[in-house]
Amino acid sequence: MNDKQRVIGVIGGTGWLGAAIVNGILQSHDFANTRLIVSYRTHAPRETSAQVSVTQDNQYLVEQSDMVILSVRPQDWPAINIDLKGKLVISVMAGITAAQISEGAHTSKVIRSLPNAAASINESYTPWFASQACSTDDLSIIPTLFNTFGTEDQCEIEDDIDYLTAISGAGPAYPALLAQALEESALTHGLPRHIARHAANAVIRGSGGLLEDLNSYPEQLVNVFENYGGTTAAGLISMRQAGFIKAVDQGVNAAYQRAKTLGR
Numbered sequence: 001m002n003d004k005q006r007v008i009g010v011i012g013g014t015g016w017l018g019a020a021i022v023n024g025i026l027q028s029h030d031f032a033n034t035r036l037i038v039s040y041r042t043h044a045p046r047e048t049s050a051q052v053s054v055t056q057d058n059q060y061l062v063e064q065s066d067m068v069i070l071s072v073r074p075q076d077w078p079a080i081n082i083d084l085k086g087k088l089v090i091s092v093m094a095g096i097t098a099a100q101i102s103e104g105a106h107t108s109k110v111i112r113s114l115p116n117a118a119a120s121i122n123e124s125y126t127p128w129f130a131s132q133a134c135s136t137d138d139l140s141i142i143p144t145l146f147n148t149f150g151t152e153d154q155c156e157i158e159d160d161i162d163y164l165t166a167i168s169g170a171g172p173a174y175p176a177l178l179a180q181a182l183e184e185s186a187l188t189h190g191l192p193r194h195i196a197r198h199a200a201n202a203v204i205r206g207s208g209g210l211l212e213d214l215n216s217y218p219e220q221l222v223n224v225f226e227n228y229g230g231t232t233a234a235g236l237i238s239m240r241q242a243g244f245i246k247a248v249d250q251g252v253n254a255a256y257q258r259a260k261t262l263g264r
């Protein structure tokens with residue numbers, strides 16, 4: 001499709017994730033000539049760019065768009081009464097299957113994806129699954145689209161999207177929980193709150209940078225410290241013995257089960 005002609009509709013485009021996706025697209029040279037039409041339910045956006053129009057009418061949005069991004073909460077999906085008439089739809093909704101979207105929105109061309117909250121700083125990881133009816137032309141735009149707010153991978157098995165909902169979709173909250181635990185430990189020891197918080201947050205940011213440097217092999221970073229045999233090794237051994245790895249696995253499985261039952 002010629003970029004000059006493209007219109008992308010974003011249902012729920014004023015929400016947390018929807019607004020991040022819209023911002024990513026607006027900042028991208030690849031979509032410089034694309035127009036956006038965004039729908040909301042109750043809260044109209046205060047300001048929009050000249051590239052964006054706004055509506056409360058989702059079927060009007062569909063009629064105006066070449067493709068539609070669905071970014072409402074899973075519990076609001078049943079009330080989205082739209083007929084896509086075969087147009088490409090890209091869902092970011094957790095737990096709603098491609099078959100449910102296809103049936104509910106009247107199109108067989110469905111991309112099911114799962115970005116994460118880091119989309120707001122263009123650092124999302126977005127796995128996606130395409131229904132069989134999507135053409136090569138439909139698929140060609142998807143990596144470019146998701147790269148506007150981070151990185152992406154295509155998954156061949158739809159269930160992997162539910163599992164990755166628990167790994168990378170929920171993921172930004174997990175290091176945040178670790179930062180909170182580190183801060184609380186430091187507070188218990190009596191450190192001033194601003195130092196406890198600064199130290200914990202700096203650790204999460206710095207560790208992310210180290211993982212990038214080590215070509216993204218976390219076990220390499222852990223092994224370096226274990227083999228060093230110092231204070232960090234003592235901390236790691238104790239955390240493992242206290243069930244850290246099992247707690248993470250159990251948490252991921254709880255999020256996965258929630259993703260599997262959300263839309264049912």
Ligand SMILES: NC(=O)c1ccc[n+]([C@@H]2O[C@H](COP(=O)([O-])OP(=O)(O)OC[C@H]3O[C@@H](n4cnc5c(N)ncnc54)[C@H](OP(=O)(O)O)[C@@H]3O)[C@@H](O)[C@H]2O)c1
Pocket residue numbers: 011012013014015016017018039040041042043044058071072073074076079080092093094114115116117118169
């Ligand atoms: N946030 C994340 O980190 C994240 C990550 C991965 C996937 N997701 C998925 O992304 C989707 C959106 O999540 P969110 O966190 O962005 O939720 P959110 O902040 O609540 O945004 C949802 C938006 O949908 C709008 N909406 C609801 N019903 C509508 C309707 N009938 N027509 C038009 N707009 C409607 C809401 O508008 P009003 O506010 O006006 O009611 C709201 O702005 C969810 O399905 C979630 O599973 C979110």
